[in-house]
Amino acid sequence: MEENKNFEITPDLFERLDDSDKNAEKIAYESKTYFQDAWSRFKQNKLALAGLCFLAIMVVCCIVIPMVSPYSYDAQNMAVASQNPTLAHPMGTDRFGRDILVRVMCGGRISLSVGVIAALIALVVGVIYGGISGYVGGKVDMVMMRIVDCMYSIPDTLYVILIVVVFEPSMFSILLGISISSWMGMSRQVRAQVLTLKEQEFSLAAFVLGASPKRILFKHLIINSMGPIIVQFTMLVPAAIFSEATLGYLGIGLSVPQASWGTLANDAKGLVATRPLECMWPILAICLTMLALNFIGDGLGDALDPKKK
Amino acid sequence: MFKYIVKRVLIGFITLFILATATFFLMKITPGSPFSAEKYKSPEALAAAKAKYNLDKPIMEQYVLYMSDLAHGDLGESMVHQGNTVWYYIKHGFPVTARLGVVAFILSVFGGISLGAAAALSKKKWINNLCMIVATIGVSVPSFLIAMLLIIVFGVELKWLPFVGLTKPANYILPAISLSLYPIAMIARLTRSSLLEVMKQDYIILARSKGTPYKKVVIKHALKNAMLPVITYCGPMFAFLLTGSFVIENAFSIPGIGKTFITCVTDRDYTVIMGVTIFLGIIIITFNLLSDILSAMIDPRIKLK
Numbered sequence: 001m002e003e004n005k006n007f008e009i010t011p012d013l014f015e016r017l018d019d020s021d022k023n024a025e026k027i028a029y030e031s032k033t034y035f036q037d038a039w040s041r042f043k044q045n046k047l048a049l050a051g052l053c054f055l056a057i058m059v060v061c062c063i064v065i066p067m068v069s070p071y072s073y074d075a076q077n078m079a080v081a082s083q084n085p086t087l088a089h090p091m092g093t094d095r096f097g098r099d100i101l102v103r104v105m106c107g108g109r110i111s112l113s114v115g116v117i118a119a120l121i122a123l124v125v126g127v128i129y130g131g132i133s134g135y136v137g138g139k140v141d142m143v144m145m146r147i148v149d150c151m152y153s154i155p156d157t158l159y160v161i162l163i164v165v166v167f168e169p170s171m172f173s174i175l176l177g178i179s180i181s182s183w184m185g186m187s188r189q190v191r192a193q194v195l196t197l198k199e200q201e202f203s204l205a206a207f208v209l210g211a212s213p214k215r216i217l218f219k220h221l222i223i224n225s226m227g228p229i230i231v232q233f234t235m236l237v238p239a240a241i242f243s244e245a246t247l248g249y250l251g252i253g254l255s256v257p258q259a260s261w262g263t264l265a266n267d268a269k270g271l272v273a274t275r276p277l278e279c280m281w282p283i284l285a286i287c288l289t290m291l292a293l294n295f296i297g298d299g300l301g302d303a304l305d306p307k308k309k
Numbered sequence: 310m311f312k313y314i315v316k317r318v319l320i321g322f323i324t325l326f327i328l329a330t331a332t333f334f335l336m337k338i339t340p341g342s343p344f345s346a347e348k349y350k351s352p353e354a355l356a357a358a359k360a361k362y363n364l365d366k367p368i369m370e371q372y373v374l375y376m377s378d379l380a381h382g383d384l385g386e387s388m389v390h391q392g393n394t395v396w397y398y399i400k401h402g403f404p405v406t407a408r409l410g411v412v413a414f415i416l417s418v419f420g421g422i423s424l425g426a427a428a429a430l431s432k433k434k435w436i437n438n439l440c441m442i443v444a445t446i447g448v449s450v451p452s453f454l455i456a457m458l459l460i461i462v463f464g465v466e467l468k469w470l471p472f473v474g475l476t477k478p479a480n481y482i483l484p485a486i487s488l489s490l491y492p493i494a495m496i497a498r499l500t501r502s503s504l505l506e507v508m509k510q511d512y513i514i515l516a517r518s519k520g521t522p523y524k525k526v527v528i529k530h531a532l533k534n535a536m537l538p539v540i541t542y543c544g545p546m547f548a549f550l551l552t553g554s555f556v557i558e559n560a561f562s563i564p565g566i567g568k569t570f571i572t573c574v575t576d577r578d579y580t581v582i583m584g585v586t587i588f589l590g591i592i593i594i595t596f597n598l599l600s601d602i603l604s605a606m607i608d609p610r611i612k613l614k
Contacts, residue, residue, distance in 0.1 A: 146320070149320070149324075150320070150323065150324040150327055153324055153548075153593065153594055153597050154324070154328055154590060154593065154594075155548045155549065155551070155552040155593060156552075157552040157553075157555060158552060158586055158589065158590075161555075161570075161571075161574060162332065162335055162582070162586065163335070165335075165339060165574050165577070165582065166335050166336075166338060166339045238449065242451050245451055245453075246451060246453065246556055249451075249453045249556060249559070249560075250555065250556065250559055250571050251571070251575065252571070252574060252575065265453065265454065265457065268457075269457070269560070272457060272460050272461055272464075272465060276461045276465055276466070279457060279461065280461075283454050283457055283458065286450075286451065286454055287450050287454055290449040290450055290451070291445070291446070291449050291450070293449070294445065294448065294449040295445075
């Protein structure tokens with residue numbers, strides 16, 4: 001009885017907590033989504049950021065300059081033929097008196113859109129093919145991947161040239177050729193992702209809750225492999241621009257007077273000895289854009305997949 | 310091992326079969342015909358020409374005939390320059406391409422490995438940076454642009470090197486450099502990352518602690534073990550050098566198989582397009598096979614599926 005008395009609880013045993021201590025458990029930073037997190041990592045990569053800025057400027061120039069310029073890409077004016085850069089023509093004129101700046105920017109419209117559209121087609125086909133192959137697995141997977149292996153072992157250039165020959169050189173055949181030759185890498189990547197993700201608990205949980213295979217594949221597995229898919233996509237765009245430029249350079253690309261960067265380089269090929277400056281513009285445009293895209297791709301790769309480093 | 314090789318050879322044959330079939334039917338659905346030149350004005354001449362190339366037969370029969378000829382190594386005759394077999398074009402063009410390819414191959418392997426090793430082993434920051442810059446430019450700039458830049462700088466402006474044809478040894482320099490910059494960059498990246506990995510291994514530390522000189526450790530132990538990804542890459546690299554030379558031959562006016570192929574594409578010379586495609590396919594598939602088998606033989610850790 002004596003002991004109990006000692007333990008009598010009185011209000012003065014308690015001490016009021018300082019208000020600041022209440023927040024000890026609170027998370028100081030706002031929680032970031034996956035893409036905010038990736039963006040903050042991407043921003044630290046100066047090279048990738050510079051690439052992104054350059055690409056943005058290039059895209060804006062390609063859209064705006066042909067619209068505001070007094071010259072059109074195919075208007076010939078022999079009075080000003082083969083001029084060096086002047087105030088009126090910042091990049092000079094070609095042998096038909098066409099303004100090179102406008103031609104290079106119009107070429108950029110075609111080259112960049114071919115790159116993006118072909119990469120998008122390859123993305124869709126690759127994701128669906130690889131997703132199905134990885135999710136279904138077994139014999140289906142084996143057959144589907146053998147087909148990819150077969151197609152993979154034949155170089156892109158051969159496909160693209162053959163398809164452009166069959167369907168006549170046009171935007172459609174070039175897009176078709178490039179997409180057919182570039183979806184395999186994407187499908188392999190997606191398959192590998194799906195194979196590992198489908199063994200994880202959330203996928204089992206979705207299955208137990210009665211989600212259909214289609215829903216599990218597209219809403220859960222593919223959404224969760226978005227990082228590698230985006231990285232692969234940013235690598236596909238320069239590859240497609242590369243293929244298109246190569247075709248144009250070989251003289252089996254788009255026909256005149258339309259011009260992409262590749263066909264401009266092909267036009268300028270004969271002038272290498274006499275007017276090297278004129279060939280430099282399309283070369284410079286492709287080189288810088290490709291470098292920018294590659295830097296962005298590398299930066300995104302590090303930003304979206306921090307474990308890789 | 311034997312089972313693995315047999316399986317790979319079998320897959321190679323299937324790939325080749327698919328390639329030949331696809332090329333055949335693609336050429337059949339192509340609009341336009343090589344027989345539109347002046348000499349086929351009369352219908353009899355046209356019919357005779359069509360009969361010569363089996364074009365008057367039903368398509369499946371044409372396919373069977375083509376495939377059986379192919380199995381006997383007969384690739385047919387040019388439709389535009391009659392009398393010239395497809396083999397004639399290959400015999401004239403391929404050795405030129407192969408010579409350039411071998412030079413570019415040697416340049417790629419030596420350049421790539423030394424660049425990658427320098428980047429991995431050097432303590433100096435600028436060497437590492439230089440290697441990475443070369444690797445980035447090599448991967449991201451198309452070869453024809455490099456070719457044009459080299460022609461402008463070294464051919465036209467400085468007049469140091471010739472840039473037309475492939476007659477003298479000096480003629481090889483510019484085409485070989487422009488063709489091999491991409492493989493150099495790839496090999497440098499592969500060598501760098503795999504060498505960095507290997508240098509961390511226990512057997513390197515053991516060799517060092519036993520007092521083996523640094524140079525010997527690098528050459529005998531590290532580089533030898535770091536070469537596996539490079540050997541695996543050799544197959545795709547051959548494919549790249551072959552098709553990449555389409556562009557380079559065009560830029561430097563080299564009369565190789567690539568230039569023949571592009572000329573035939575513009576002339577719509579179907580038999581030659583098919584023949585050259587299949588020929589290149591055989592070579593590329595063979596080299597892929599060889600590099601895979603080689604890397605499986607060298608590295609017992611590779612699981613033979």
